[in-house]
Amino acid sequence: MPAAAARPISPTTAERRGLKKMAYGHKTEHRLRVRAQVVLRAARGHSNARIARETGLHLDTVRTWRGRFAHGGLPALADRKRSGRPARFTPVQVAETKALACQLPAETGVPLARWSCPELAAELTARGITDTVSASTVRRWLREDALKPWQYRSWIFIRDPDFRTRAQRVLDLYTRTFEGAPLGEDEYVLSSDEKTSVQARCRCHPTLAPGQARAMRVNHEYGRGGALAYLAAYDVHRARVFGRCEPKTGTVPFMALVAQVMATEPYASAKRVFWIVDNGSSHRGKKAIDRLTKAFPNAVMVHTPVHASWTNQIEIFFSIVQRKVVRPNDFTDLNQVRDRLRKDFQSQPLSLATPKRVGGAFAVPRCASTPTASRSI
Missing domain, CATH: 3.30.420.10 (Ribonuclease H-like superfamily/Ribonuclease H)
Structure with missing residues (x-):
């Protein structure tokens, strides 16, 4: 069967300016730089095979980004949203972690003066609230609500009735x-x-x-x-x-x-x-x-x-x-x-x-x- 014809690329003036900035910008990510160069070469009338040879990419990769730009323009060159790895911990477990951090360790039977992230992680595992959890994960959960149980401030209670x-x-x-x-x-x-x-x-x-x-x-x-x-x-x-x-x-x-x-x-x-x-x-x-x-x-x-x-x-x-x-x-x-x-x-x-x-x-x-x-x- 004959090969499908390459999608024609005709960027507007604004799109061409954006493509050049993306292709030659000093702070542009490498993947975005490569995609912009593919589209610019396609706009000059180069074939997919020639672009693949010049950029060192696979022919299917060139065809993909050429088609993405032809369909969606400049925003289509960005990565699509991914679902990511499934959540390992439930919202209830996160809430229980924050609730534990908002209690004094002595009130929960733990012989400590104040919580730290490693000690909270160990206590969560010991209580069966979560499986093994890292201290950095606990710290990230607490940061969402600006909780820092390892810090404390002293204050003075006014005792004089007058x-x-x-x-x-x-x-x-x-x-x-x-x-x-x-x-x-x-x-x-x-x-x-x-x-x-x-x-x-x-x-x-x-x-x-x-x-x-x-x-x-x-x-x-x-x-x-x-x-x-x-x-x-x-x-x-x-x-x-x-x-x-x-x-x-x-x-x-x-x-x-x-x-x-x-x-x-x-x-x-x-x-x-x-x-x-x-x-x-x-x-x-x-x-x-x-x-x-x-x-x-x-x-x-x-x-x-x-x-x-x-x-x-x-x-x-x-x-x-x-x-x-x-x-x-x-x-x-x-x-x-x-x-x-x-x-x-x-x-x-x-x-x-x-x-x-x-x-x-x-x-x-x-x-x-x-x-x-x-x-x-």
């Missing part, structure tokens, strides 16, 4: 208001606390300075040189810091810090100086308030809510000290720690972020230090 009242008093002081009345020019707000257990760790090998394409290198092993406490008071509105080092925390070291600040101007002659403190043992309760007022009649102690020292702005300063002054910890002895912590932060103003009220709740930004503050640290 949280809103106490927090409002502290935040009002940050905005220069107390009991509904604005503060005067001769009234000041100080945020104070202690940073305990600042250690002197002497590294067994010297710390290496950073270099090109190399980070600073700090030896893991160290010798303990003792620890001290760093007490600080931060003037919220004047951006000044007063600090001192003590062997340990307590009532006497805290009152020494208060005396250090209150002996200087403008606090010595101020009408009122508000001291914002948390509920630590050094300044807790009514006794601490009476003790401060007796020593300095113009001093007013204001406590943050219980278990909410994050409303105290001095914590932001301590985080800066930890990140920029103490860490990485490499000190020969406690004297070197004291010398670094005693740097005069009052020589440069330090600006911290003021807590804001957001949606009826109180939020304290982690840090909003200015470039000037960075230089002072």
